[in-house]
Amino acid sequence: MEYLNIFIKSMFIDNMIFAYFLGMCSFLAVSKKVSTAIGLGIAVTFVQVITVPLNYLIYKYVLEAGALSWVDPSFKDLDLSFLTFILFIASVATMVQLVEMIVEKFSPSLYNSLGIFLPLIAVNCAILGGSLFMQQRVDGGTYSNFGHVLTFGFSSGLGWTIAIVAMAAIREKMQYSNVLPPLRGLGITFILTGLMAIGFMSFGGIDLNAFNKKEEVVVENKEVTAPVEVVSEETLEASKIIDSTVVDTTTVTKK
Numbered sequence: 346m347e348y349l350n351i352f353i354k355s356m357f358i359d360n361m362i363f364a365y366f367l368g369m370c371s372f373l374a375v376s377k378k379v380s381t382a383i384g385l386g387i388a389v390t391f392v393q394v395i396t397v398p399l400n401y402l403i404y405k406y407v408l409e410a411g412a413l414s415w416v417d418p419s420f421k422d423l424d425l426s427f428l429t430f431i432l433f434i435a436s437v438a439t440m441v442q443l444v445e446m447i448v449e450k451f452s453p454s455l456y457n458s459l460g461i462f463l464p465l466i467a468v469n470c471a472i473l474g475g476s477l478f479m480q481q482r483v484d485g486g487t488y489s490n491f492g493h494v495l496t497f498g499f500s501s502g503l504g505w506t507i508a509i510v511a512m513a514a515i516r517e518k519m520q521y522s523n524v525l526p527p528l529r530g531l532g533i534t535f536i537l538t539g540l541m542a543i544g545f546m547s548f549g550g551i552d553l554n555a556f557n558k559k560e561e562v563v564v565e566n567k568e569v570t571a572p573v574e575v576v577s578e579e580t581l582e583a584s585k586i587i588d589s590t591v592v593d594t595t596t597v598t599k600k
Contacts, residue, residue: 397494
């Protein structure tokens, strides 16, 4: 159930847009059409799925204090964590270039509609934020293996996609609405973003440990009664004779 908890928490409770407001530039600029929003969301999710596990391996086996001890035992005190930002951004930029070439090759219309915002994924703070959150939670012990990190990368990218697609759907409907002139454009978009963020706060009430709770075993206290021994009449008579004999013997001894 750990993977399900990470998936739900990263997608709804710790949503990159509505919880941390990361990646707002692309979110506001590309959320005018649903088709374009879906394309950018898939691109962001793909980059997130590749870069977060990749940066995890880089941090775990290169940058972390003592991570290079597998190369030589003399490197056990070497700490390269100050290079985290540079290497994380380099890996993100590499993956974004790969995504850009793929989109341009197989979907030129989507490439033209995304425009400058596709290469800007390299500096999208939601992508870098995912890697930095991963590093923080690995150091804190929340994520303990590669599967946790991979689940977080996929669910955080999917949560960002859900946010931008939902906003694009609302903005398409708003074209037929009578919005006040001072609020048209980004004004009403910011208001909707705040309202949707308040709505996503309701997911914080989900008890993620509900499935991990074990049923309490109730043990009934039963009174144990000793078995009653049935004594026959002959045994009673014999015991009376023995008692009377003991009494007579005691009297004779005293005399």
